[in-house]
Amino acid sequence: MAFDAAQEEYRRLGLRFAREQSVNDAFSAARAAASFNRRFAWSHDSLPQTDGDRAFHLVARAAELIDRELPFVEAVEGEVLIGEARTLLDEAVALDPTCHDARRMIAAQESPSFEEYYRFLKDGLEAVREDVTARADEIRASGVPGAEAEAALATYPLYRWLSALSARALISGRYRTALAYAEELLALDPSDQGDVRFTAALAYAKLEDAEGLSSLVERCSASVTNRPLPDAWTLLATMALAVRRGDEDGAREALARIVATYPHAGITLTRQDELPDGVFSRLPVAPYSNDELVLAVSEASVLLQEGVDVAGRGSLGSFVARDPGVMEARLADEAAVAPTQQGPEEGSR
Amino acid sequence: MSHDWRQELVDRAVRRYDAEHGPLSEGALEELAATVAADPDPYLRHPSDRALALLVEGLKAYEQSRQGDEFLDDEAYLKARAERMERLQWMCLAALADDENCADAKLVQILMTDQDALEQVAALRALDAELAAAGDDAPGKAPATGDPWDDVFARPRLRVQGALAIKALDAANVAMALDTARGLMDSMADDGLGMRYTAALALARLEDEEGFDALDARFGRHGNAWSNLARALMLYKLDRMAAARRALAGFTSLNEGAAYALLRPTYVEPYLPYRPDAAPGSYEEAVLAVHEADPIVVDAPDFVNWCAAQPGMTEQAAAFAQANGLDW
Numbered sequence: 001m002a003f004d005a006a007q008e009e010y011r012r013l014g015l016r017f018a019r020e021q022s023v024n025d026a027f028s029a030a031r032a033a034a035s036f037n038r039r040f041a042w043s044h045d046s047l048p049q050t051d052g053d054r055a056f057h058l059v060a061r062a063a064e065l066i067d068r069e070l071p072f073v074e075a076v077e078g079e080v081l082i083g084e085a086r087t088l089l090d091e092a093v094a095l096d097p098t099c100h101d102a103r104r105m106i107a108a109q110e111s112p113s114f115e116e117y118y119r120f121l122k123d124g125l126e127a128v129r130e131d132v133t134a135r136a137d138e139i140r141a142s143g144v145p146g147a148e149a150e151a152a153l154a155t156y157p158l159y160r161w162l163s164a165l166s167a168r169a170l171i172s173g174r175y176r177t178a179l180a181y182a183e184e185l186l187a188l189d190p191s192d193q194g195d196v197r198f199t200a201a202l203a204y205a206k207l208e209d210a211e212g213l214s215s216l217v218e219r220c221s222a223s224v225t226n227r228p229l230p231d232a233w234t235l236l237a238t239m240a241l242a243v244r245r246g247d248e249d250g251a252r253e254a255l256a257r258i259v260a261t262y263p264h265a266g267i268t269l270t271r272q273d274e275l276p277d278g279v280f281s282r283l284p285v286a287p288y289s290n291d292e293l294v295l296a297v298s299e300a301s302v303l304l305q306e307g308v309d310v311a312g313r314g315s316l317g318s319f320v321a322r323d324p325g326v327m328e329a330r331l332a333d334e335a336a337v338a339p340t341q342q343g344p345e346e347g348s349r
Numbered sequence: 350m351s352h353d354w355r356q357e358l359v360d361r362a363v364r365r366y367d368a369e370h371g372p373l374s375e376g377a378l379e380e381l382a383a384t385v386a387a388d389p390d391p392y393l394r395h396p397s398d399r400a401l402a403l404l405v406e407g408l409k410a411y412e413q414s415r416q417g418d419e420f421l422d423d424e425a426y427l428k429a430r431a432e433r434m435e436r437l438q439w440m441c442l443a444a445l446a447d448d449e450n451c452a453d454a455k456l457v458q459i460l461m462t463d464q465d466a467l468e469q470v471a472a473l474r475a476l477d478a479e480l481a482a483a484g485d486d487a488p489g490k491a492p493a494t495g496d497p498w499d500d501v502f503a504r505p506r507l508r509v510q511g512a513l514a515i516k517a518l519d520a521a522n523v524a525m526a527l528d529t530a531r532g533l534m535d536s537m538a539d540d541g542l543g544m545r546y547t548a549a550l551a552l553a554r555l556e557d558e559e560g561f562d563a564l565d566a567r568f569g570r571h572g573n574a575w576s577n578l579a580r581a582l583m584l585y586k587l588d589r590m591a592a593a594r595r596a597l598a599g600f601t602s603l604n605e606g607a608a609y610a611l612l613r614p615t616y617v618e619p620y621l622p623y624r625p626d627a628a629p630g631s632y633e634e635a636v637l638a639v640h641e642a643d644p645i646v647v648d649a650p651d652f653v654n655w656c657a658a659q660p661g662m663t664e665q666a667a668a669f670a671q672a673n674g675l676d677w
Contacts, residue, residue: 115651122588173649174586176556207555208524243467244522246474306648307521309465315520318465 003160003194003281005060005101010040012056012153013047015146020048055096062088062105063280071275082109098135100128100157101280104164108279118168125165132158156193159185160281163194167277170203171302178203179212190223194281197224198233198296205237205303208244213237227287230257232296240303240316252323259329262293264337266329270321272313274298352623354405359385360501361401362392368489400448404457407440408621415618434461437621452480452505456512456622466520473513480506496538507533511542512622518547518554521644527551527560540568543624546575546641553583554645573629574604574638578611582645585652597656601665606632608665609675610639612657632669 014036021032039047044057062085070081086109092102104121111117136151144150162185169178182200186192197220204213213234221229235258242250259265268290275298285291297304307315320326362385367373373381385392393402414433418426437457444454459472487502497503510529517526530544530551537544545568552561561583565576572580577600584593601607610632617640624641627634639646646652657663670677 113651113654115655169588172651174556174588176586177588244524246471246522246525248471302648307466307644308519309467310463311465315465315467319467 002278002284003156004284005056005063005280008153008156009053009056009060011149012053013040013049015150015153016048016050016053019145051095052099055092055099055102058088058092058095059099059101059105059280062086062092062102063278066105066109067278067280067283085109098131100124100132100161104157104161105279108164108277114168114172118165118172118174121161121165121168125161128158128161155188159189159194159196162188163196163199163281166196166199166203167282167299170199170206175203175206179207186220190219192220192224195227198231198282198299201233201237202300202303205240205244208241210241210245213241230261231287232258232262232293233300235261236296236300236303239320240300243316243319251319252325255320255323256325258293259325261288262290264290264333265293266326266331266333267337268293268297269323269326270330272297272301272304272317272321274301354408355389356386357501357504358389358393358398358402358405361398362389364501365395365398365488366392371489397448397451400444400451401453403440403444403447404451404454407437407444408457410440411437411621437461450483452476452509453622456505456509460512460516460619460621466516467522469516470513470520470522470525473509473516477506477509477513480509496536498537498539498541507537507542508622511544512620514544514547515620515624515641518551518641519644521648523551523554527555546573546624546638549576549579550582550642550645553579553586554648556583556586558583558587572599572603574600574607574634575641577603578607578638578642581656582642582649582652585655586649594659597659597662600635601662604630604632604635604638606666606669606673607635608662609669609677610635612653612663612666613670613676614639614643632673 017036017039018032021028036047049057065081065085065088070078073081086106089102089106092099093106096102103124107117107120111120132155136154139147139151139154162181166178166181166185169175169181179200182196182203185194185196186200197216200216201213204210204216217229217234235254239251239254239258242248242254255269258269262268273294275295277299283291283295285295301314301317304317304320305314309315309318311318313321359382363378363382366381366385367378371378389402393399411433414429414436418429421429438461441454441458444451448454455476456473459469459476462469464472485502487500491497491500491503497507510533514526514529514533517523517529527548530548533542533544534540534548545564548564549561552564561580577596581593581596581600584590584596600611604610615636617636624637627637667677669675
């Protein structure tokens with residue numbers, strides 16, 4: 001799964017709250033949990049928290065505004081949302097100058113080019129790595145109950161920083177760099193909380209490194225237990241590699257597996273929409289849902305859009321859209337959604 | 350590359366004659382070659398030689414009709430282009446009527462169609478496989494020089510492979526482009542098809558610094574428009590910015606107008622079937638290098654912006670435009 005700011009905040013505060021409860025039986029544990037849930041929802045400020053927690057709360061609210069609400073509003077409203085999010089993030093940094101998520105999200109919004117955001121992340125990495133590692137070590141050393149869980153939570157900002165850096169390197173055309181950071185993160189977190197292996201799969205495909213991709217898939221299918229293959233990223237990377245070596249049948253087979261795995265894949269693979277990246281992390285969506293495929297196809301635009309073709313969508317993009325299996329699936333998808341989209345006028349013609 | 354089609358036809362005719370009527374002595378061969386060179390037509394009687402002669406005529410007419418293109422407005426240009434494409438297509442068909450296996454006519458047909466590069470790559474691979482399967486029905490013996498290019502009857506397939514390497518790069522089948530280019534470089538001693546240029550761009554795209562350096566060393570580290578641009582791209586992609594800056598300076602200092610060529614890319618006609626000639630260090634050469642690098646340049650979205658921001662780049666480009674009456 002991807003990182004979810006709201007859930008992460010819940011875990012942060014839950015951990016802190018639990019430490020202050022004297023829980024000695026099932027009944028008091030249940031009561032404490034109920035009390036926490038009530039206060040988390042209705043009187044957030046009454047929960048015990050540090051400035052770091054407060055800053056993270058603001059980050060979670062900003063993430064909600066930019067990643068969840070912004071895509072669905074008009075431009076003018078959007079400006080307002082972006083302004084609000086910016087205020088929240090500024091406050092977060094004021095409360096906790098080491099709130100790396102907030103600093104990263106501000107840079108994501110402010111950087112005028114891919115290059116500058118990439119540069120910010122790369123130049124800032126060393127300091128973030130040191131700070132986060134020191135903090136996690138400190139928490140572990142404290143030996144308080146739940147220290148291990150809290151230390152893990154404290155490390156997530158570094159994971160997200162590395163994920164963002166890898167993703168930005170990928171879209172800047174720096175594939176070896178993208179892989180280096182993705183592999184660093186996979187070494188830190190073999191369970192791959194942030195699904196950085198998906199970014200790595202696309203980078204291996206860009207470098208036409210089939211061995212690299214299969215080694216990644218092999219390693220991750222052992223260490224990531226909650227996501228059985230195939231996922232859309234691995235299939236898109238496999239498809240790209242097949243096309244690149246001239247293996248059309250292999251490519252069509254990978255596309256067929258996407259169509260079989262994901263709902264409404266025909267439409268999604270034809271449209272090939274590009275979405276803005278989530279600013280907190282990759283947007284959390286349900287595994288194997290159409291939303292996930294939309295996300296994967298959007299991230300795979302680095303693969304789809306490369307190379308010369310007549311329509312101008314990229315050599316792979318055209319190949320995918322023209323694939324007979326994809327076309328068939330698209331027609332079926334369109335037929336299935338048509339009745340809800342056609343008005344009575346349309347029907348009477 | 351510069352190619353003497355007429356000489357190729359002469360060489361074919363001489364070898365065929367020698368195979369049918371020979372073996373001729375060294376002196377007789379030389380005499381025959383001179384006679385054929387003075388007037389090849391009577392000696393081009395074999396259907397496959399006649400087919401190639403027709404195609405060569407078509408290619409010559411195509412080249413000639415391109416003269417003066419720059420003085421046409423868009424509409425007149427498109428009309429002239431459509432007409433000359435149609436004429437060339439007719440010549441291809443005429444060649445294929447003489448010899449249905451004329452590889453060069455098929456090659457030109459593939460290259461001149463408005464298809465996706467990926468489809469052209471598939472067609473070129475199919476043609477290459479077809480030529481491999483057809484086997485060797487060349488008359489006489491190939492010269493034992495070890496360089497397949499010296500065998501005129503082997504050239505059509507080499508041309509197909511050369512075109513495949515360049516098209517594969519266009520289609521973003523980068524490893525395929527590299528492997529094809531390497532295969533030709535390994536067999537053709539003087540790299541007559543200019544495959545090192547394609548290989549340099551492919552290695553840059555794959556960020557393969559070791560491979561790039563080996564290629565550079567193999568050709569005596571003589572930089573050219575392609576290798577200089579490729580090096581700048583590769584180092585940019587590897588995020589070694591100071592070195593990338595120096596490589597970019599190498600590109601702009603070797604070729605006149607290189608900065609302009611990079612910042613204001615122009616349309617380049619499809620190669621039929623060869624990369625056209627351009628003098629080393631010329632603006633035209635830089636234009637070809639930029640054209641071939643385009644898919645890779647676009648794949649690193651901020652590369653051109655970064656180039657434009659380097660000291661002196663835009664000034665150089667603007668000065669070149671002004672001196673040559675080009676738009677800026």
